[in-house]
Amino acid sequence: MAEPAGPFHLLRARTGRFLCYCGRDGAVYVTDAVEVWAGELGACLALGCRCSPEEHGAMLRAALGHGGAALSLGPGSATLRLPEEPRCPALALAQLPAAEARSQLQALIFGMAGRIESLERRLEVAVETLASSCSPEKNAVQSQQLFLPDPSPRKSRASSSALPAKRKVPGESLINPGFKSKKVSSGVNFEDS
Structure with a gap:
């Protein structure tokens, strides 16, 4: 029963999903959670392939x-x-007998659970x-900063200097600031219409 060493990768094939992983014994395992196939790292199908198990892994x-x-x-x-x-285009995997597959699946499940x-x-x-690295006082201040709105809407959060609020001058146009009306506003007269 070989302990799984990982990494673990999901493979998709026409027949479903498979989990591929490496064992501590230097073998590659593929399972669909019912059957298990195994092959040795470095045992490539290509003729003349001489990869070391580390290179192939x-x-x-x-x-x-x-x-x-x-x-x-x-x-x-x-x-x-x-x-x-191109050096090792394929790896041959043999289906394990039912008893060996069962023990391999057991090792996989308990290894992953661990x-x-x-x-x-x-x-x-x-x-x-x-x-523990943050004191309760720091946590309270940080949570207030995260969730409370900024009380000064004119203050720019991005810049460190705050612009002074511009005062409204009587008679100054709201649309064109700096322009003063020549006559005093008297309101709207609804009777002339």
Whole structure:
């Protein structure tokens, strides 16, 4: 039972979705959560391919990372194709027997559950660290700054200097500031209409 080492990538094929991952034993695994196919890194289908498992693992991770891998299934086997990699264009995968597939799926599920548990613990520690690094007074001031509107609408938030508010001068036009009316406004006369 090989522990999964990751990274984990989802592959889509005509028949559905598959999870592809690397094991700590240097093998590549593909599963649809019912059946499991496995192949050794460096065991390429291309004749004359002499990739080391490290080189092939890097190529596989790169191809899976940007969606450049394709899976084709056959009876009892599968082929993981890496069309963008001319040195190792494909990896042969053999279908595991039912008992071995069951133990591999069990290792995958518990391995992923362990990773999730570890990530949750690390997240809790990070949240506690962030919460303790800010004092309650700082938190209250920051939350007020985030949710309360600025009390001075004329003050520009982007600039550090605030412009003084312009005063309205009696008789000055609202549409054309700086222009003073020559006659005193007397209001609207509705009787002449």
